[in-house]
Amino acid sequence: MISLRRAAPQLIALAVILFLNWLAFPGFFNIRIQDGRLFGSVVDVFNRGAPVMILAIGMTMVIASRGVDLSVGAVMAMAGATAATMTVAGYPLVAVLAAALVVGLLCGLLNGILVAFLDLQPIVATLILMVAGRGIAQLVTEGFIVTFNEPGLIFFGTGSFLGIPMPVVIAAVLGVLAILLVRRTALGLLIEAVGVNRSASTYAGLNSRVLLLFVYTFSGFCAALAGIIATADIRGADANNAGLWLELDAILAVVIGGTSLLGGRFSILMSMLGAIIIQAMNTGILLSGFPPEYNLIVKAAVIIMILLAQSLSLAGAGAFFRPGAKAKPQEPLRSSDPSANKAQNPA
Amino acid sequence: MSTGEALVSAEKIIKSFLGLRVLDGVDFSVRPGEIHALLGENGAGKSTLIKILTGVHQPDGGTIRLRGTPVTVRDTGHAQELGVGTVYQEVNLLPNLSVAENLFIGRQPMRWGLVHRSEMEKRAKALLAQYDIDIDVSADLGRFSVAVQQLVAIARAVDLSGSVLILDEPTASLDRAEVETLFAILRRLRDRGMGIVFITHFLDQVYALCDRITVLRNGKLVGTREAAELPQVELVSMMLGRALAEATHGAEAERRSAPPSSGKRIEFSHYGRARSVAPFDLSIGAGEVVGVAGLLGSGRTETARLLFGLDAPDSGSLTIDGKPAKVLSPRAAVQLGFALCPEDRKTDGIVGDLSVRENIALALQARRGWLRRMPSREQAELADRFVKALDIRTSDIEKPVKFLSGGNQQKVVLARWLATNPRLLILDEPTRGIDVGAHAEIIALINRLCEEGLSLVVISSEIEEITAYSTRIRILRDREHRGELTGAEISPDNIMRAIAAQASASNEGASA
Amino acid sequence: MRHFTRLLLGVAAGTLMAGAASAADLTVGFSQIGSESGWRAAETSVTKQEAEKRKVDLKFADAQQKQENQIKALRGFIAQGVDAIFIAPVVETGWDTVLQEAKDAEIPVILLDRGVKASPDLYMTVVASDQVHEGKVAGDWLVKDVGDKTCNVVELQGTTGSSPAINRKKGFEDAIASHANIKITRSQTGDFTRAKGKEVMEGFLKAENGGKNICALYAHNDDMAVGAIQAIKEAGLKPGTDIKVVSIDAVPDIFQAMAAGEANATVELTPNMAGPAFDALEKFKADGTLPPKQIITESKLYTQADDPMKVYEEKKGLGY
Structure with missing residues (x-):
């Protein structure tokens, strides 16, 4: 479904970042087995990138529907707080996981109702939970970091399956399931249609409201899953900091992946790639030994370059699909043709 | 009346997009004191030519002259400075600002560093008075009808530019009376010495208004002629590059005499909704075409919305083949085999970023449900079939539908519904904003569809058109169904008379 | 300094008017930032414990990370006529007006944990770690x-x-x-x-x-x-x-x-910023001893x- 050509800017960006990481730290690609678990910087990239990857899966669909979900970071904190406090209170693992996921689903459902049925603008609707959610998480944890030592829950953060860290396994499985869900059913097409033109989709007999309800609920579910992983990873629920600002990383991952904030065409796989790019950059900065004051500047510069490359490549890609372009390769590729507008959308 | 040096002229204009040549050596000029029609089928290059004249695009070759002097038009702002203003079909003003603000945005009269509101409104009032418009200039523009918005846009463009005014399909969403007002204003501007470029699909309007006619086809200039010396038949053949199809006339007589099918029927009885349409009865048999005629605002579109479940009725009932049914959402309507091609193709019809294939498959997919995905191959077969059947012109079915011309977009929406094999198809202004060729094809298609046993409700303000294909004609006035013409009663004159029976009363409704 | 003398006299007069007031009847308003961290929560509970131990009537207000809430709380305390105000300021600036109001009402203010950018005349002391x-x-x-x-x-x-x-x-x-x-x-x-x-x-x-x-x-x-x-x-x-x-x-x-x-x-x-603050306050109430402008809490080392x-x-x- 995604041609290699379309993914070229992102893949090149990733390759360049990995190369720079390798220059900064020659041991970057070294991998060994530590306690039956893969261990190395590349593994870190995937492992640390997993929560944002998971958020990006849900966020991709929300953005494709021409929405945005600002609440995912706060939902992570709520789900984490729920999992940690219930674990400390002695509930069995299954109940803990179920409760945390239900928290996420309910949050998503609330967002969905606000957007689909009360017609609130998504940015406003989800802002409510973004602000209130962290407060609720703090109420749950009563203001302190709830630390636990339950191996079952910890497994989701630091365990491994066939040597692969659990967060990566979970992100990969969820990614595959989500892609199957949207591309093996008609869900993907219907979400894209609603995102491009909700009115026309309603005229065509689509149940736009239910579709919107679904994407927000699914995003809430993804956020809860990411929250469980983040909490399990540090063996504690930190209501103040868990998932803080991650909604922005997730949105950025989706944008880097090439899904327009104006809705429509989306690719879950590309968004996950976007999350990896962001994390490869973060890990690279940590390894480089730059003074931390430069972290954000470096990050911003790299992102601008990726988006610029993406925009230029999209403007060029339009030529490929047009008749006559191949016959006259000497024609300039960039022009003010409408297809170039597409490239400006993510910016 | 239209002699002397050209106000603005384009010579040997060449423009390509990504290797596709869309303008190929086109000449065009506007003289002072003339209204110049720019005609051509969709995709002929009209819009591109206009965009080059107004600096949106830069030409790859050729010269633009302003009163004889070669100029480079940098952008639309520069074009305005040079005296060339444009008003588009979709009014590009800001509906949430006041009329006065729209007129003076970017050049508001200032006092003490603040906008001098009363002065601005005084000037706005004076400006609009020139056009015989007397409205509350402090009210939001969006509150007024499209016609008023259009006139405001024209007033602004003339005030800003003053020598050349380009109008891109200004009459597309106006009713007859509004068109007359607009024409009167345009004639007055012409007599003041302005050059006006008029793009339209309505040939009668061309002859009513224009002095000269330029026809483009496939990016090439076909010719520029004095309107008075160009017979309509010849104009159409210039546009189409072939003689006018006879499709519309063959079935006409037959259709009129066709007895209403006595078989399966869809019956709406006492169907209505407060503040939308007064309760009405409507019974449609298979193979029937019910034309709906009425002025803008008479309840035509509201009737369509009600029939298709976009608005829920607050009275009445529906039976299909004698069995009761309910249509409370478009989804439910689609399940029952209803289909609606909406009036506003861009906002309610096409899904612009999706491909032709996906747009055609959309309604059928929605009816099947999200779990039963149509495989891409099946979608492609479906799309190929309809692209061929409806002669949809697109380089391939994976092209985003927004890149197609208006007529082809309309056909895509039609294909979307035909793909669902509907039993009732509602067409709201199916030929609006479509070029002559596509227009004839769509009418031919309507005839063919009802021969195949489909029930059709066609809403159209083109009276000749609905006369041609309707079995019955429903007359709407003041949001009420006022009567029906059948058989031999159906004629443009009778329709006009029926609509005009209380036209003075309905005019108010129309402009509300 | 002149201002402070006036404040001092005023407080002394106030104490006299209250009759044989002892530390036991002290009423102190405490405006806390919020509960953004575990340490903050501990500071709150230690402050409450210390107040209880010393039989001080502590009026507690949680500002939920907002300066305007803290200013409101301070004005509330002033209106109630508390004997002293403790505040853990959420930001450094913008306190001059409300501190002046407290000063005009002759209520000593002790800053806990963080300093402010305001004239030192406006508060009694800062209790903070180094x-x-x-x-x-x-x-x-x-x-x-x-x-x-x-x-x-x-x-x-x-x-x-x-x-x-x-x-x-x-x-x-x-x-x-x-x-x-x-x-x-x-x-x-x-x-x-x-x-x-x-x-x-x-x-x-x-x-x-x-x-x-x-x-x-x-x-x-x-x-x-x-x-x-x-x-x-x-x-x-x-x-x-x-x-x-x-x-x-x-x-x-x-x-x-x-x-x-x-x-x-x-x-x-130490979350016990209030202990030294109460000590200073009690000493001041008892004999008018002014504490230093900054009281540094102990930075105690713990090992295995x-x-x-x-x-x-x-x-x-x-x-x-």
Whole structure:
């Protein structure tokens, strides 16, 4: 479904970042087995990138529907707080996981109702939970970091399956399931249609409201899953900091992946790639030994370059699909043709 | 009346997009004191030519002259400075600002560093008075009808530019009376010495208004002629590059005499909704075409919305083949085999970023449900079939539908519904904003569809058109169904008379 | 100064008018920032405990991280005519007006934990820790612990640009400055959070030959150290032995780690800011003694030798 050509800017960006990481730290690609678990910087990239990857899966669909979900970071904190406090209170693992996921689903459902049925603008609707959610998480944890030592829950953060860290396994499985869900059913097409033109989709007999309800609920579910992983990873629920600002990383991952904030065409796989790019950059900065004051500047510069490359490549890609372009390769590729507008959308 | 040096002229204009040549050596000029029609089928290059004249695009070759002097038009702002203003079909003003603000945005009269509101409104009032418009200039523009918005846009463009005014399909969403007002204003501007470029699909309007006619086809200039010396038949053949199809006339007589099918029927009885349409009865048999005629605002579109479940009725009932049914959402309507091609193709019809294939498959997919995905191959077969059947012109079915011309977009929406094999198809202004060729094809298609046993409700303000294909004609006035013409009663004159029976009363409704 | 004399006289007069007022009838308003961290929650509960112990009527107001709430709370306290106001200010600026109002009402104000940018006449004293000193205590411990051996230290900084991050870094650097055998090889921000502490430590471990080149970790707070300890364990090393861990704050979780031998030392940022504040206030009420403009709390060092489990249990009760 995604041609290699379309993914070229992102893949090149990733390759360049990995190369720079390798220059900064020659041991970057070294991998060994530590306690039956893969261990190395590349593994870190995937492992640390997993929560944002998971958020990006849900966020991709929300953005494709021409929405945005600002609440995912706060939902992570709520789900984490729920999992940690219930674990400390002695509930069995299954109940803990179920409760945390239900928290996420309910949050998503609330967002969905606000957007689909009360017609609130998504940015406003989800802002409510973004602000209130962290407060609720703090109420749950009563203001302190709830630390636990339950191996079952910890497994989701630091365990491994066939040597692969659990967060990566979970992100990969969820990614595959989500892609199957949207591309093996008609869900993907219907979400894209609603995102491009909700009115026309309603005229065509689509149940736009239910579709919107679904994407927000699914995003809430993804956020809860990411929250469980983040909490399990540090063996504690930190209501103040868990998932803080991650909604922005997730949105950025989706944008880097090439899904327009104006809705429509989306690719879950590309968004996950976007999350990896962001994390490869973060890990690279940590390894480089730059003074931390430069972290954000470096990050911003790299992102601008990726988006610029993406925009230029999209403007060029339009030529490929047009008749006559191949016959006259000497024609300039960039022009003010409408297809170039597409490239400006993510910016 | 239209002699002397050209106000603005384009010579040997060449423009390509990504290797596709869309303008190929086109000449065009506007003289002072003339209204110049720019005609051509969709995709002929009209819009591109206009965009080059107004600096949106830069030409790859050729010269633009302003009163004889070669100029480079940098952008639309520069074009305005040079005296060339444009008003588009979709009014590009800001509906949430006041009329006065729209007129003076970017050049508001200032006092003490603040906008001098009363002065601005005084000037706005004076400006609009020139056009015989007397409205509350402090009210939001969006509150007024499209016609008023259009006139405001024209007033602004003339005030800003003053020598050349380009109008891109200004009459597309106006009713007859509004068109007359607009024409009167345009004639007055012409007599003041302005050059006006008029793009339209309505040939009668061309002859009513224009002095000269330029026809483009496939990016090439076909010719520029004095309107008075160009017979309509010849104009159409210039546009189409072939003689006018006879499709519309063959079935006409037959259709009129066709007895209403006595078989399966869809019956709406006492169907209505407060503040939308007064309760009405409507019974449609298979193979029937019910034309709906009425002025803008008479309840035509509201009737369509009600029939298709976009608005829920607050009275009445529906039976299909004698069995009761309910249509409370478009989804439910689609399940029952209803289909609606909406009036506003861009906002309610096409899904612009999706491909032709996906747009055609959309309604059928929605009816099947999200779990039963149509495989891409099946979608492609479906799309190929309809692209061929409806002669949809697109380089391939994976092209985003927004890149197609208006007529082809309309056909895509039609294909979307035909793909669902509907039993009732509602067409709201199916030929609006479509070029002559596509227009004839769509009418031919309507005839063919009802021969195949489909029930059709066609809403159209083109009276000749609905006369041609309707079995019955429903007359709407003041949001009420006022009567029906059948058989031999159906004629443009009778329709006009029926609509005009209380036209003075309905005019108010129309402009509300 | 003249103002303050007037205030002093006024307070003295007020006390006289109240008759034989003893410390037992003191009413103190306390405007707390919120409960954004465990330490903050502990500060609140210790303040309440201290007030109870001293039979002070404490009026508590939670500002939920908003200055306007704190200003409202202060005006409320002034209107109620409390005997003194304690405030942990959420930001440094914008206090002049409300402090002046308190002064006009002759109510002494004591700042807890953080200072403000306002004329020192407007408050009685600031009770706070010395962040530079905290860093120095941590550094001194490491200097003593490693002796003459070479030691490469990795540092987890607090939020970039925040004053504790700047000061705790400076104090630690001062302590190791004259010891050439100890040097900081890597320093990154961990944003004071456990998750970032773990992530950054993972990077350090990879970059420093799987952690073999790291002798010690200095974290600007315990939360980051707790996260880093997990990273060290996952890298197959023993925190506390292979890599020494020293941090600041003394929150309960670090004592658990110390008890397990996974952390070596922590410097206490005492949540008991109110104790010294009440002492100063009582002394002032008793005989008019003015406290110094700044009261520095003790930066106590805890190591594995200090029965960490016992401390853990004590601290746990404070609502960390």
